[in-house]
Amino acid sequence: MSEVQTRSRMRFLPSGSALHKLSALITLLLLILAFSFTSPAFLSVNNGLTVLLQTAVIGLLAIGMTMVIITGGIDLSVGSVLALSGVVTGLLIKAGLPVVPAMALGVVAGGVCGFVNGLVITKMRITPFVATLGMMMIARGVALQLTGAAPISRLGETFGALGNGSFFRVVEMQANGFPKVIFPGIPYPAVLLLVMAVLGAYLLQRRQIGRHIFSVGSNEEAARLSGVDVVRTKIWAYTASGALAGLAGMVLMSRLVTIQPNEGVMYELDAIAASVIGGASLMGGVGSISGSMIGAFIIGVLRNGLNMAGTSAFIQQIIIGVVVIGAVFIDQMRNRN
Template structure:
């Protein structure tokens, strides 16, 4: 039987597991609604337009990283390097702009650098047979070290207005000049990072549901040996997942550095934990084979709204870390209970 005539490996598995994930996503969605209602009652400004835009901008970076982590987690792996890769990619984009490269090619170079880091992770995991935790921990240190070495641990500033368009621009923004000469925002528009997150989420969700590589990712995470015997190229599938995770980390780095209009080599610390939390809260199983992009988006907004609401309530960043830590532990515990059942 030719490869073309074989049934797609993992086609039934992916559908079954995504169906089993439905209740988890619904519980996460309910949690999101309760958080919104709770913070709205606690602060009248929570539902303001400016705060809504702030949540969108904060969630866009977590969401992009979370989508990449979801692909890796679905294969049964983990990627601890995305925060450092984010910083390295942003630094490379900024250095290219400083060297005279136009903004779009420079940012593309940053995404390519992120993809290269992800591909290296995939190579070490699949060819050298090093566990994902150790391999990506090593890349976390390598990428951070390279970013700090390239910049001398100093931020790269004066990147020009063009560099800030991606992170600070908005679609359909309406501004009116007042008689006093100052602009007045009539409609703030839809932030470009939010649009980018939506396009990425829809594209990756389509890939997982409708394309062969998506079915192979689910099959690899569900039962790697069975997938291999079914004709799935497991190593290539893992390499693809890690490369995508690195590329999306590079894209997130461009978004974050563009928002700041400054490349900070120290940015992205602990971002990998927020991304993992978003995926797990949204229903992704750390044992692999279970998870959806829609669930990860719900998880990303839970993390974003939780941080935003706690900030508005005056809760310190240290307490926020404690709260997020308990949320992650709770989500993983629910995942373990679900797996046992």
């Protein structure tokens, strides 16, 4: 009988995605180690928190992107949707709405963009690449049109709280009357990222929708024949991606305390890179939130470390590009044997 054949696999080695995640984590630790030698200021509490803050936006985008990629799709619109959500929020605040509901509606606006992506992909049967490429242009165009391409500023102090506030901030008044920051605090965006990542991982691993997302990406026809509502599952994934892009927009714009309608260009590529470095397969069916978070931090640490080492932004692009190709290459090597 064929299934009695025992495959000679070394059981003690972590297999499949676990191995990939482990190698990504080791890469991240090696990067941190290398940068702490090149720049003494790299390995400090302050810089660590800066990395957290900088990675929060890409991380939020990567959570949604991972879900979409697992369904076998792609979402190129998140960078533009991020900007449009910010613009919606900015205009609502200018119209007199308080900050919190305005931000909530900004996130909803992102979700609506994602929902439209899902509808176009499932109902009009347009490939995800083309559908979200269209949305990328539409959302950016709407954001620029609504604002006349001008930033919206003077949004009040509360608008900046989400991006700039932190938990457990310890400030001590010195004798000379100036405050001294003892511990800068854990930034809200980092906490938000953690909460959303845990929520995303929970939905993917422990809930039916997550199981269905994996099944759709693994074998769409099989999922349909098994009674999975493929259309609903895809729309759900794109809506989640859009809403998370909206949330990322809130974090980014709040940090700048200004709405920039031309923010977020090329962010979708960072999010895709984070997912892919973290082990997600663009063929669908494979990926994890934890992997994508490691991927996001690899990109974040690379950017930050290279900045501190004085590397130019152009060289950074080259290095990150090489890392993306390298990560996928290693993954394929692993899959081939």
